[in-house]
Amino acid sequence: MLPNSTRGRTKIRPPRKILSSEVDVEKSWAVLQKAIEEIQHKNASKLSFEELYRNAYNLVLRKHGKLLYDRVEGQIRKCLSEQVRLGLLNKLASSGIDDRQFLQALNKEWEDHLLSMRMISDVLMYLDRVYAKESHLPLIYDVGLNAFRDSVIKYNNNEIGDKIITIIIDYLNRSRLGEIVDKFIIKAVIYMFESLTEVVNIDISSVSGSANYGENYYLHYFEPRLMLSSHEYFEDKSIELLDQRSGVIYIEKVTQLIQDEESRIQMYLPDVSAPKMLELMDNDLISRNLESIMMFETDGLKLWINDDNYTLLQLLFKLITRVDSEHEMLKRRLRSIILENGEEINQLSNEQLEQEVTQKKQEEEKKRIIAEAHGKKLVVRHRSSKEQATRYAIRWIHNFLSLKRKYDLVAEKSFDNNIGILEEIDAAFSTFFNSNNKSAEYLSLFIDDCIRRSLKDKSSDEVEQTLNNCIVVFRFIKDKDVFEKYYKNHLAKRLLQQKSLSSEIEMNMITKLKQEIGSSFTARLEGMFRDIKLSQELSSDFNNRFARQDVGETDAGAEIRQKNHGRKLELDSSILTTSFWPMPINKSMHSIQYPDELQVLKDQYEVFYDIKHRGRNLTWAPNFGTVDIRIHYPKKTYEVNMATLAAVVILKCFNDSEDLRNKHTFEEIQGITQIPVPELKRHLQSISVASRSRLLKKTPMSRDICAGDLFEINEHFKSPQTRIKVLTVASGSKVEDDLQRSETMEIINKSRIMETEAAVVRIMKARRELKHQELINEVIKQLLNRFKPQPSFIKQRIEDLIEKEYLKRDEKDRSIYQYLA
Amino acid sequence: MAYGRRRRQNQAQGSEDVQGPSSALSAFLREQGINADSVRLRYEDNVRREQEMIERQQQLEQEQQEQEQQGQEEQGQSGNILNDNLTDIGEASGLDSDEEVYEGDDKNDTEVALIKERARAKRRRVDGNDAAGFNADHGVGKNYCIECDKEFAISVYSKKMEKYGRVGYLCPSCTKIAIRRERLAKRNEIEARKKRKKIAAALLDKQAFRLPSLQDFCIKIITENINDVDLLGDIGVNNRKKISRILAKKRSLDSKTMRLFLEPSLRELEFWDCSKIDKAALGQIPAICPKLESLTLNMCGHLHKDNMLYYGEKLTNLRYLDLNGPFLINDQIWQDFFDSKVGKNLTAFHLRNTHRFTSDSLVTLLDNIGDQLEELTLSRLDGLDSKGVYDLLPHYLHSIKYLEISYPHKEELIDDDMIVNLMANNGEHLETLILEGCSYLTDQFLVSGLKPFCPNLTKLSLKLLDQITDNGVTQLFTDWNINGGLMDLDLTRCISLTDNSIYKALEHCSQTLVQLKLNSVKGLTKKVFLRLSRNIRFPLLTSMDLGFVRSVDDSVLAILSRIAPKLSILEIYGNSRCSDKAIVRGDLRIIGRETDSI
């Protein structure tokens, strides 16, 4: 722009040079120095702010900021070091002044200092605003705080500071002992410590003028001492408590202690220290000791759980939560205690059983005495060892359930139902449950017992409850296929012998299992159920048609009747689908020679069934059936229910009315009936040895059936009842002995092989090509519901399948399998 | 008058609606005002209009209150006539909202108010939303107030409202209260909206909105009329700087105005835009200000070799020289300058944007002052093309505290070995290290150079170093015990970095960090912020750039607001997941939210 273009326009006036164009630095400073002294002696009210501000302003404006800044700092330091500090030292030295008075004097000096600093920095506002900020120096107020730190507190190797710290820590310790201390002075001094910043190696003034950042005297000097003394205190306290060797006392006292300390922290200490103190305390009082305390034998976690001491357990839980949100130490302890409890269950179940037995013995002994007194002879029936074992199994599951319930309650009432802990409890239960290799069988037996007997006359709620409990136990079973195997056996027996209390309960149980694990698991169980139902319909249909006596009797029916000496003859059949049921087809039963009466029924039924279901094969399993026959003894006629095979013996060999005194040797009977030897022995035993059902007389009269024994009708047979049931040895569901078990396991193992191979083929068919590890993982995933296969087991199966040419290895990468269609 | 203005408004409104298909884009751009000035103008216009509306509303409110008493009487006499005629007018002009109607003088307002109510009454009838007891034939009838249950004569002024699921009318006194309440709410809302806009505008300048101080006003007047100033006088260092900077920004710093800032006692001088300052004016600097210790000349394309030599002779106190764009100065002059007694005195030399500073210039510089230099900047110097000369640096610079080497002519010129060597020899006192755009560098210089040799480093910029990885950064910041923490860290566009290394870096610097730039570190996820929120606080962090870190969302903003209590500027350009719903402290300015657009 050309100079003349501005002609005629108003110029902006430059500011006038004020009064003297050159400031007299020394004069101005003298005014300010005097004023600072006056302020420090609380004589400010006579001073003119404007005059002081103006002097400072002019000094700064004329670029004497640095000089002013430095001199002000010097002036402040001089006052603090020469007057305040010496004054305080005098107080410390004088005997008439106690700690509290000293702290109060200190606090007074501090507050006075803050006040005068506030005034000084107000007057020097312009210095702050222009010089300090531009030069990145602390504001005057902070200069004052730093001066207090250096010239009073930390002067002479932290002389006064050390003294103060010692006093405060002493106060805190006294407060821990219950003494009431002046909390205001403590707070005030700590606040002062916090206000004193420590020089950090960075340029902080550019950040803000506030003093509350980073390191300060409190953090640097006080806190470490506080931590140390607190640590000593906690340690002493915990040793003192540990000496009492009582977990209850420790936990209660520590809980109290922590509460007290927390309120103390809140009352005296700044927020920065709180987390550190809490951590220290938690570490000293909880983390270090609590696990060993839980392990106290006389007064530890195990006992508290045993006593259902929910309150204490809750305290314990809360303490542990403080130090570890995962509660690892509690979990560890719980786990080992639960495993111990598992051992105890074994023992407990035994003891209970023995008790029961002794009690029973005593009762029977009494009965016997009474009977003898009445001149009667009472045969005491002893339980077989197998029955004992079954009782044990039921007891065991029962105890298992109540233990589980106990822990559930503890978790609910004391552990906030913490998910991690619940999982740990379940895991521990699972471990000890599965460590008993009979547990799956036990559960099945337990359910068997429930459905046969113990749920009788129970309300539907109780039934529901019991069944749900069974499911709870079921969840712990690792190898579900083992359980399935037993359950099927037991269910089969119940169904065939019609021993279930109600089919509703049966169905209910199956439904629950289905909900729990899916329908593939229960398909066969349901199949069994369906079979029985269909069989009942078939039987009644058959009997309606052929057993009818009057009008409409068919030829076949007439033939049957005629064979049965004109009396009605009925057949209840159970048609079992082979694949559903656990019983193997017993070929040895094939050649049995049935008596005419049965033979005709059998023939007719086969015809009948062939009409109904053309092309299906029926295989008879007489070893599972029973027959009702009426036997005329000289004195009395009895209706006897006995196993089909026993009936075959009687009817085939001893039903020849013409030769009542017929005698047959064992071999003869075997030859006539063609019943396999072991079976025959069993049944002969039940009709010739068992005391209540000695239908036949055996010579010699020994317990065991041997070759060459002679059998004849026992003419002296006598029984109070008209209807008799011949008990076949080994009915009902009982624990398997070791031999049976290994047989069962072998069967299970075979089915596992099949299932695994099926899974492999299924997966490979879908994926065509898969890496070894992926295949293993997939298989494990698929089979998890049934059992947990070992990778080596799966690998074996894969090898087999390769051999059978279902799969082959990839030629380039041997770890890849390919599916062969 | 009144009608005229209304028409204009209507027109303006109409033009918003009309968008011919052919000119849609240009109309849109024009309408949206896609240039800075029009944005401002339009915005100011809006503000003014809104203000007018409020005033009009206030007026109306008063009048309506007065009207209420008269209204009922008038109605019986002239109301019906007015009703028929004026309703049509009202509807014909598309009168819908309250604001548009109320214009002009008192009398008109009265009428218009009536019209509006009639129109409303008529609409009500048409809608068939008659409340119970409202007599459509008369328009006036007995009713019970829905608010206070008092019986009253319903009139066109009676306010309809819904309460407890019932629709009814308010008695005159309740109507008055309700209207006042509505108006107040509306005004507050308008005020709040305006405030939001102002704040958004201020945010673009990273400022919180506030009323200008008297000094601001004065400086504005002075800078606007700088040609009327002959002498600045004793206005204080700060104000001088402020005026000089504003002039530079307004590009009105020229040969004449710059003289205002020259005075004999000056020790420090900075001109941020010298593009209008000629050789003669630049030559005056040493003549008038012989005591200068620090000189900063930005965009100094006019700086002549004569100036340079003159400076080299006269500015005997000069220690700090910062030149940006002195492309008239050639290699020979640089050499002469560094050989001069002034050149030999320098302890700080910052140079940017010239291709005439060559390898030979640098050698002379190092020979003369290499060992005393505390600050050195070599940025965008395309004449420096010899690796051998760069490799000399480690043999000098023994006092260096501030070092910037950025955007070299070729990236290979600056390699790991040189930096490692430099740190090993001279890292002891280094406080600031800026290596922007030296993208040939890899993790190696971090691990072997910075980590073992830089105890005092507080500012580090690794902007655009795309070869450094998580591995290097993690190694650098893990247990970097000799270093007390950085205050300023710039990792803009270090695109290979992810959560782990950034966490380590922030963990190391948490207590000291003041400024942090993570712009375009795309690998960052929310996890790192969640993790920080659990363990780490940033007591000093004031400014942060998280632009184009797309994972940043409202929850991250909330976390940062909490864990960095002093954070006052947070840039998040390009992060579409951030909204104004984020819960942050009132004093934290968040810049670049899509929702904050003006």
Add this chain to the structure above:
Amino acid sequence: MSDSDEEKTSPYVTLISNDGYSFQITREAAMISGTLRGMLNTSFQESSTNTIKMHELDSQLLEKVVEYLYYNLKYNELVDVPEFDIPTEMALELLVAADFLDV
């Protein structure tokens, strides 16, 4: 401290220019100036007399400053404000005054 002597705090303060003119303004307005706030808030002479002599300012400048104080008081919370009018020729002097008073 400001609240320690609540009872004797007058709602008005007097500013006197170096050419002898007095301006009585509300305390609230005076508080806008950082410098005046300092003078009135600490226990110096000015806080008890409620009178401040401004050695650096003449009446013309002081009047303008007072005008600004009221302007600030009125518009501080608002967003939409008119420009504060300053005669061009006074701008530099006023800048110094404003700097002195921290407004």
